[in-house]
Amino acid sequence: MTELPESKVDVLIIGAGPAGLMLALWLSRLGVKTRIVDKRTAKVYSGQADGFQVRSLEILDSFGVAERVWKEANRMLEVSFWNPDENGTIQRSAKSVNTIPGLSRFTESVLHQGRIEQFFIDGIRASCPSNETPLKVERMVIPTSLEIDEAAAEDPDPEAHPVTVTLRHLTEEEATPTQMLSNLSDGIFRSNLAEDDVAGILDRSKGREARDEVVRAKYVVGCDGAHSWTRKALGKEFEMKGESTDAIWGVMDIVPITDFPDIRFRTMIQNTAGALMIIPRENRMVRLYIQLKEVSAGGGRVDRSQITPEIIFKSAQRIFSPYKLEYHYCDWWTAYQIGQRTGDHFSKLNRVFLAGDAVHTHSPKAGQGMNISMQDSYNLGWKIGLACKNILPRDVLSTYELERKKIAKDLIAFDGKFSKLFTGAPPKDIQSETGVSDDVFQKAFHTSRMFTTGVGVNYQPTVLVAKEADADPETEDDIPNTLTKSAAKSTQSLATNCKLGQRFPSYKVIRQSDARLWELHHKLPSNGRFRLVVFGGDISQPAQRDTVNALGAWLSSYLPKLPTIALGPASDPHSGLIKFKTDADPSIVDVVLVHSAPRDEVDLLRDVHEAYHPFDSKLGWDYDKVFSDGKTFYEEPERAYEKYGIDSGKGAVVGLRPDGYVGLVTPVGHDGVDQIQKWFDGIFQRS
């Protein structure tokens, strides 16, 4: 047996769907040596996941890759509910708002998965310095073994590579599934009704060792979907648990020809013939989720031959009746069995992690799957990346499982409830407890929205999130004793809409130097930096100005004690071209000042401490760090202080993690300085 070729990498990502690509994007932005492999021959060209929730769009925007989604996607602004009237004929019972107004600059949107995969790849390419080779997805590659050197796993040396994976490079023939995605004769490929095909692939490729290689990695992340090979490789205690119902639903992406009036709105129809949801899409298409009453899993797996596009479409026509429904173009179809599963462990020894469908599966109707998956690896990416760069101690990695397992559990609980409601017969049909009244259904829909948008996520108190002493105990449920809490204590009341553990919202502020209005999120891109957003209050008042400048003076002496971070080409994606480099790498902590004084009464260089407009010997002062809340010649006042829930006189300091979640809220003055130091010391200075 010949020796296999061996190499080292910081992070090996298995699976190049949205979860894997989000992680690859994060790591490429941080300049961490990464490989990403996928068993498939190509990215997804149609169908699959399609719903973008507002938090996902905010996250994509933080990398500068949301614009194209936002442009190409279909936005779902209103939702319509249809039920049978007293004669059994469906009629519109309500039409209402789909995304909570004011929650975000984005709304729920729909675009097929292949496009976002392309945007990720473009975003990864943009991260790469021009003299290096950008990270590429290595397709037709499958792992065949995974081992963790348990002794080395806890090695504090950041150069330890305790995970060993063998990879097999497949031929195109081996990697092509027997039924291709574009083949409408089997739309169930990739559905949860399909069997895993990895065993078959391995079988076909056996005995060709020349195309195997060994990779030693600091970290391995399995983003390899519901049939996750990585999860199986980690052992029995990683198995997902949960339940499946007998309910089978069909899905079709068609260009509809119909006289149904609400065909371009998100619509829930509950007819006596069954339930159906319309998701209007890009490209004149709609996706229909169609209850298949005549097919059932009957306790076991369903007979797949029973499910054809003809049968699914006939069900849709019955539910649409008396409206007509026809189509000429069908882009994709599939079917799935409703069920919810999740695992107890998201990581092994904080060296191998699972993300996305590999640790939670559920039904697709609420448009959550791709979103929660991307948000998993968005949570993990900066932690692994900064650990690899020796900026964060390794134990911060424990917060991944803590923070995301709770979301997965919430997700499957939500999905179980939502699916049952949806599949319940309309009350018209039978006067029994299985009927779901339109009113109950609508109510459940609306109360679920904070969860479904992804904005409701609230992370537990840890070293990363310094909640108040008497923080809501509900959020502290699962915190293991091993994970240190922050020594800092926040004062939530200073910034009532910057909720500790939740994502910092974005409102518009005016750049002091040139009067341009900016979404504050666009000044807080995902580039690995923590942030202090200093809401300085009314700095036209001498006392307040002195307080803000005293904080500036302290920051000037404290920040140099913290690590620095090298920033790559796309680290400030909303500011246009970056052509000229600063003298030195900036601090891991970025400082942004937002004051509430009249803009004309502030002179940036004269009135404000240099901590808020750092000087570079080649580039001069930085004019991009001071913003004001007020009005311009062009826009109405944005009232950012009011929206952030901050007193416009005294202000507040809000500390943000690199993923934009609020970790600290504290006063601008002396006590704030104390808390800031405690918070950062707790994160960076532990040993």
Add this chain to the structure above:
Amino acid sequence: MTELPESKVDVLIIGAGPAGLMLALWLSRLGVKTRIVDKRTAKVYSGQADGFQVRSLEILDSFGVAERVWKEANRMLEVSFWNPDENGTIQRSAKSVNTIPGLSRFTESVLHQGRIEQFFIDGIRASCPSNETPLKVERMVIPTSLEIDEAAAEDPDPEAHPVTVTLRHLTEEEATPTQMLSNLSDGIFRSNLAEDDVAGILDRSKGREARDEVVRAKYVVGCDGAHSWTRKALGKEFEMKGESTDAIWGVMDIVPITDFPDIRFRTMIQNTAGALMIIPRENRMVRLYIQLKEVSAGGGRVDRSQITPEIIFKSAQRIFSPYKLEYHYCDWWTAYQIGQRTGDHFSKLNRVFLAGDAVHTHSPKAGQGMNISMQDSYNLGWKIGLACKNILPRDVLSTYELERKKIAKDLIAFDGKFSKLFTGAPPKDIQSETGVSDDVFQKAFHTSRMFTTGVGVNYQPTVLVAKEADADPETEDDIPNTLTKSAAKSTQSLATNCKLGQRFPSYKVIRQSDARLWELHHKLPSNGRFRLVVFGGDISQPAQRDTVNALGAWLSSYLPKLPTIALGPASDPHSGLIKFKTDADPSIVDVVLVHSAPRDEVDLLRDVHEAYHPFDSKLGWDYDKVFSDGKTFYEEPERAYEKYGIDSGKGAVVGLRPDGYVGLVTPVGHDGVDQIQKWFDGIFQRS
């Protein structure tokens, strides 16, 4: 002598700067067979033109290529004026708005010419069907002869190719100017102080006939700059006339290190040491326009060796005093002599045209050059394109010279006045008539804004613009008798802010089918189609609805008599992916309905005539043609009717040319039908 290779093309464009590329983009969108050649080896990498006026951004947006400019460019929102105080020390005398608020969704912006050239090239590529080869700029190609077969020039056969051009393909060595742009030792390359280098290039490449070819074209357009070879080839009567002053100005693009407070605002400084303008740019740079008092053309050409970056920068430092100015990075520099020239003829036999700097040159300070040049070829592109496609009769081409020559004359008049004002000493300095008071200067600046934004452009009445019988005679000055006026007569008072001859403004309207808010411009892209924007008024009132539907019924019988137009891949750039094609090519006239009824009281399929939601046998009804003015769950009411100056009860019909200029304003009812028919018959049915 061997026979030269010969080929045919519809349009040959000479010069691939902004004017040539805009024309190439138009023609590629229209699917017209085009070639574009340029003598240079590469596009511009730094410096050159940089100002984007709001109308230019609207035009770029109509092709879907403004987004990247708008993202990367620096926006200039406020303008600051500095003058000496009684002690001779400069101080801020005023700060005010730079672009008229509410005029457009864009504001004046700055980005170097190389980026927009790239965006044009990307936009051209996006126009191309996937099975064809996209139009490419053929670089290092120079024309050596041009002949028009005058007898064939008036041939009404759309397949006539009466223009013959010989092209020479250069080697890299031949095409490279002796001093390269990036070589800071001679920043005057491409300045109007530089000599034309075509003669030298031809000289060097003499006697290599093997690399020559002959092209027969329907049309040739010279976009080849101030030294235009095409203009010279057309003969003496095409020479530009005008005057030069002795004033020399320097230009530097630097990353400034300065304590001057307004360095990120557009700023005019008039110090006793001279005048200076700050244009803040992308990439932390500013452009400085610096009066060079110690250098003068002295009636003739200036001695170029006198002009160095050191001398220019020293002047800048003196004008900035007492503020400090230093720099480490200089991206580009040049100098120019102030002067204004334009030609009497913009076309020969409507077969060869000149556009951009080839027919008007002036000083760059008001950021007009690139804009007027792009707007020239934007005016010309659809006319040539639709003539090539035999949709428009050839005599429409006469409107190019009529419409654009007036703009060129306005431009040089404006520039002469503006430059003089700017170069005039501040009143502090001398109490003579050469001093320009700050007040006079500011006033001139503000009154010029409707012109400088490009929004003030008002085209004369012709067959394309059916003005009122008593239209402003001032706008009719230069109309030749040979050019037919429209038989239609507009009623301007029906839509007071849709001014005949001016660009149709954009306000937001709500799509009836899915409640999404759209800039109306985004539904009127540049794809060659004329438009009827039917402001249908309150169609919840039966009488008004009947009127609107009667118009719809008439359109359904009239429009099929007009030509159709094939639409390519990027013809609807704001609607995302277009994957599925309609049965047949659509009419040359697009119809869009904007009503003012409450949205919930209108059912698209039931209430509105099919002319406003055309049916396709494979794609069903078109849900993208009916909009309402009102409110949504997410936004405040947009009050579009009010902004367009249209009565929300009765409405109005606004007819638009393919370039978005208003050609007709008429009632929705019977009389409107008459005028619509007269207008379109006048355009399409002449023989």
